[in-house]
Amino acid sequence: MTTIIIVGIIILLISIVFQVAKTSEMVSTLKGAAQSRKDSNNILGILMLVFMPVFLIGCIWSAVHFHKDFLPESASVHGDWIDSVFNTTLIVTGLVFFLTQIALFWFAFRYREQEGKKALYYPENNKLEMWWTIIPAIFMTVLVVTGLFYWYKITAPAPKDAMVIEVTGKQFNWIARYPGKDGKLGHKNFTLINDNNVEGLDWNDEATKDDIIPTELHFVVGKPTKIIINSRDVMHNFDLPHFRVKLDAVPGIPTTFWFTPKYTTEEMRVRVGNPKFNFELACAQICGQSHYAMKMAVVVQTQAEFDAWIKDQKPYYETAMPAPAVAESVPAAEEKKDEAKKEEKK
Numbered sequence: 529m530t531t532i533i534i535v536g537i538i539i540l541l542i543s544i545v546f547q548v549a550k551t552s553e554m555v556s557t558l559k560g561a562a563q564s565r566k567d568s569n570n571i572l573g574i575l576m577l578v579f580m581p582v583f584l585i586g587c588i589w590s591a592v593h594f595h596k597d598f599l600p601e602s603a604s605v606h607g608d609w610i611d612s613v614f615n616t617t618l619i620v621t622g623l624v625f626f627l628t629q630i631a632l633f634w635f636a637f638r639y640r641e642q643e644g645k646k647a648l649y650y651p652e653n654n655k656l657e658m659w660w661t662i663i664p665a666i667f668m669t670v671l672v673v674t675g676l677f678y679w680y681k682i683t684a685p686a687p688k689d690a691m692v693i694e695v696t697g698k699q700f701n702w703i704a705r706y707p708g709k710d711g712k713l714g715h716k717n718f719t720l721i722n723d724n725n726v727e728g729l730d731w732n733d734e735a736t737k738d739d740i741i742p743t744e745l746h747f748v749v750g751k752p753t754k755i756i757i758n759s760r761d762v763m764h765n766f767d768l769p770h771f772r773v774k775l776d777a778v779p780g781i782p783t784t785f786w787f788t789p790k791y792t793t794e795e796m797r798v799r800v801g802n803p804k805f806n807f808e809l810a811c812a813q814i815c816g817q818s819h820y821a822m823k824m825a826v827v828v829q830t831q832a833e834f835d836a837w838i839k840d841q842k843p844y845y846e847t848a849m850p851a852p853a854v855a856e857s858v859p860a861a862e863e864k865k866d867e868a869k870k871e872e873k874k
């Protein structure tokens with residue numbers, strides 16, 4: 529029913545516009561071409577003035593209304609810097625946008641074609657050109673230099689005490705790896721990848737044997753965290769929107785990024801007023817059919833909570849290796865027992 533009403537309204541509007549156009553055509557024939565041109569110029573000029581505030585208010589409304597949807601609340605130290613640069617750029621360019629749009633519509637109204645008015649021939653003004661080059665150049669320089677200042681801070685080498693986590697993207701989930709007690713991530717080799725060894729860890733390297741591959745990412749609040757980002761197959765994109773971390777996961781070329789989480793999950797739940805809030809790692813690169821489902825839960829906790837959690841995690845080696853080893857050794861042991869019994873009987 530609603531659809532029929534909407535279609536009816538659209539047809540009605542089209543026929544009104546058509547009728548108005550037809551009537552104005554008839555009026556112009558009666559009045560003569562010159563008068564009708566004057567009228568339409570006046571109408572268009574006034575419409576420009578009416579459209580200007582509607583358009584500008586719409587811009588302000590959409591910026592305010594959708595601002596929180598552009599990026600969620602920042603939960604990392606450098607996230608605040610990025611937001612401040614972003615907001616400064618938005619304010620400066622927004623101001624210029626408003627001034628130029630007001631001038632554009634006002635000029636369209638003020639200098640519409642009018643009887644007895646002739647356009648002024650004004651080919652150049654060097655002074656004016658100088659100022660409208662210098663002023664934007666100063667603003668652009670300030671914005672770019674501020675951006676670069678933060679960029680170098682953000683991309684500087686990670687502090688030595690940073691926690692190191694490796695995250696590998698694959699179609700269609702993330703694999704996180706924490707170094708075990710030795711604090712070292714063991715070697716891996718893509719040729720060793722199989723169902724029991726999702727990362728292709730090289731078990732000949734002792735450092736791999738305590739590596740942990742959990743199903744969730746855990747960070748410590750206030751602790752610098754360095755992520756080594758990998759991909760097992762196609763290009764993915766490591767995206768932690770709350771931490772303002774977003775970097776491509778490229779097969780064969782590990783990328784790194786470090787950041788410091790500012791709030792625990794619990795604190796963030798209070799901040800956003802949602803007791804069910806959870807941080808999330810997403811894939812921000814369309815990487816195949818189930819790209820939309822490629823995500824991983826992220827927990828930010830205190831050092832003590834993290835220590836308790838990591839203590840409960842089993843090294844991946846234990847889940848990957850012993851099962852076949854035990855299965856082989858059981859029949860072998862049985863055989864030995866049998867042989868021993870036979871010998872006893874002899």
Ligand SMILES: [Cu+2]
Nearest residue numbers: 764811815822
């Ligand atoms: Cu992906």
